[in-house]
Amino acid sequence: MKVRIDNGPEIEGGSEDSAVIPPGHDAWVVGNEPCVSIGLTGMGDYAKKLE
Numbered sequence: 219m220k221v222r223i224d225n226g227p228e229i230e231g232g233s234e235d236s237a238v239i240p241p242g243h244d245a246w247v248v249g250n251e252p253c254v255s256i257g258l259t260g261m262g263d264y265a266k267k268l269e
Contacts, residue, residue, distance in 0.1 A: 219253050221245045
């Protein structure tokens with residue numbers, strides 16, 4: 219997968235890579251292999267005490 223950050227760098231990742239990709243980006247699959255990504259948005263608030 220290749221990612222272009224708005225007004226920033228372009229990075230490419232492959233099998234077994236991980237990355238923090240901030241809001242404001244465009245991403246696309248490079249090549250013919252399927253791409254599976256897992257988003258963990260909101261993990262900063264996970265398990266906080268509810269009041």
